[in-house]
Structures are given as structure tokens and as C-alpha cells.
Amino acid sequence: MILSDLLGSRVIEPDGTMLGLVVDARFRKGPARRNREAQLELVALIVSPRSRLSFYGYERGRVNRPAVIDAIVRRLHKGSRIIPWECVARVADGEVRLGVKAPVIPLDIRVPIEEP
Amino acid sequence: MTRSHRPTHPLEWYRDPDGRGIDARLHLLDRQMLDVDGVPVSTVDDVELTGGEGQPDPEHPPVVASILVGTAVLPRIFGGHVPKAEWNRVSWDLVAKLHTAIDLRVHVDELNASWVERWVRDRIVARIPGGRHDPE
Numbered sequence: 037m038i039l040s041d042l043l044g045s046r047v048i049e050p051d052g053t054m055l056g057l058v059v060d061a062r063f064r065k066g067p068a069r070r071n072r073e074a075q076l077e078l079v080a081l082i083v084s085p086r087s088r089l090s091f092y093g094y095e096r097g098r099v100n101r102p103a104v105i106d107a108i109v110r111r112l113h114k115g116s117r118i119i120p121w122e123c124v125a126r127v128a129d130g131e132v133r134l135g136v137k138a139p140v141i142p143l144d145i146r147v148p149i150e151e152p
Numbered sequence: 153m154t155r156s157h158r159p160t161h162p163l164e165w166y167r168d169p170d171g172r173g174i175d176a177r178l179h180l181l182d183r184q185m186l187d188v189d190g191v192p193v194s195t196v197d198d199v200e201l202t203g204g205e206g207q208p209d210p211e212h213p214p215v216v217a218s219i220l221v222g223t224a225v226l227p228r229i230f231g232g233h234v235p236k237a238e239w240n241r242v243s244w245d246l247v248a249k250l251h252t253a254i255d256l257r258v259h260v261d262e263l264n265a266s267w268v269e270r271w272v273r274d275r276i277v278a279r280i281p282g283g284r285h286d287p288e
Contacts, residue, residue, distance in 0.1 A: 037200070037201045037203070037205040037214065038198050038199065038201070039176055039181075039200075039201065040198050040227050041205070043176075043177070059177070060175050060177045060178065061175070062166070062173050062174070062175050062176075063173065063174040063175075063176065063180075063216065064168075064172055064173055064174070065173075065174065066215075071257065072247065072248060073247040073248060073249055073250050075215050075244070076174055076216040076244070077213050078201065078213055078215070079166065079173075079213070080166050118166045118167065120166055121213055121214075124208055126206065126207055126208075127205055127206065128205070128206060139163055141163050141167065148161075149161045149163050149167075
């Protein structure tokens with residue numbers, strides 16, 4: 037599978053609700069290896085209900101200047117969330133089907149994770 | 153991961169509290185690749201993952217197998233698919249370090265991914281008068 041097959045895919049919950057489009061994929065570095073970069077393991081998908089673009093990290097809540105751009109990007113990506121890869125049941129034909137209802141993990145680190 | 157000094161929600165792990173996360177669009181795609189001598193090779197056009205298609209294997213989550221360069225960029229712009237045989241791959245095992253650029257452990261001439269550039273250099277540019285040396 038190539039990454040482009042995932043980016044832009046629609047994410048659908050088990051009950052048929054569409055959560056949005058995959059705007060990015062979050063990998064995690066594995067154990068360090070001698071003279072080589074660590075393996076990158078896919079851990080989660082970043083899903084936005086409004087936008088299909090990623091924007092230089094503003095929407096992740098770690099960059100907030102200039103304030104005007106921050107405000108625009110935050111508005112565009114309102115409701116963006118992280119879907120753990122463990123929740124994914126099937127990837128095919130531009131769709132990512134979830135096997136379980138995914139926990140709500142807001143992408144913006146300034147927004148607390150709330151219990152359902 | 154490094155453990156937090158104060159109680160945190162377990163799902164915070166997915167929000168990358170220790171900075172070991174790599175977001176594909178933000179940290180990987182379109183990064184410049186440099187060979188072992190610091191010579192620019194290409195940029196990351198796409199990334200090939202192991203598995204992942206159809207029903208994911210919970211025991212083996214997808215990992216980055218190789219970086220795709222060259223024609224792999226076309227589907228990102230125009231959609232559709234390039235046949236797998238046409239992909240120019242740079243194995244992830246050849247990557248020495250991922251930072252603001254991607255350092256490789258090999259020379260650019262050892263990579264299949266650079267064959268178009270080598271062909272143009274040897275067959276076209278080299279035959280232009282003055283094409284075999286640096287500008288004076």
C-alpha cells in the first residue's frame with residue numbers, strides 16, 4: 037500500500053457515520069538502530085471533518101503565530117481528531133472502515149480529551 | 153515512550169507527548185534526500201507501507217518500507233495509480249537519519265531511483281560543448 041491510498045480516504049464508523057477525510061498519517065519511531073533510522077510504524081490516522089489539507093502543523097496546536105493564520109487554520113480544522121490504527125477494520129477503495137467506535141482524541145493538544 | 157511525571161490520560165499517547173511521532177505530510181513528504189556526501193538526490197514523493205491494504209493485521213501494523221520518487225508523484229497531483237513496476241524505490245533501510253532533510257547511507261549513483269538523472273547527464277548534457285566540466 038502507498039500512503040496516497042490512505043490520504044484523502046473517507047473514514048466510516050461501524051454504524052455508517054462518516055467522520056471525515058484522512059488528512060495525515062501519524063507514524064512513530066521504533067527502537068533506534070545502529071547507523072540507520074528507526075522503523076516508522078503507523079499508529080494513527082488524522083481525520084478532519086471539514087478540510088482535506090494539512091497545514092504546517094498549526095492544527096496540531098503546537099504553533100500559534102501569526103495569530104491570524106492560526107485562527108483561520110484552527111477554524112478550518114475544527115473537529116479534527118486522531119483515529120488509532122487499532123480501530124481500523126478495513127482499507128479499500130478510498131474508504132477506511134472502522135471496526136469499533138473510535139475514542140474522541142482531539143488533534144489540537146490544547147483541547148482536553150473528554151470521556152464519552 | 154517516556155512516562156509523564158504527572159497523571160495523564162492514556163490516550164494522550166496518540167497526541168505524541170514525547171516527540172517520537174512522525175506525521176507523514178508534516179515531517180516526511182516532500183523532504184529533500186541527501187546522499188552520503190550531502191549531494192541532493194530527490195524529494196520524497198510518496199511512501200510505500202508494508203501491508204495495510206484490506207484487513208489490517210493487528211500483529212503487524214504497517215511500517216514504512218520504502219520511499220518512492222519520480223513517477224510516484226503523479227497520482228498525488230492527478231489521481232489514479234502508477235503500476236508498481238514503475239515505482240522508483242529507496243529502501244527505508246538506506247536512510248541514515250530523518251531530520252529537516254533525509255540523510256541516506258549510499259551514494260546517489262548507487263540508487264536505481266536516480267537513473268533518469270544519470271541517463272540525461274551521460275547521454276545529453278555530456279555531449280553539449282562544455283557539458284563535462286564545472287562552469288568557469
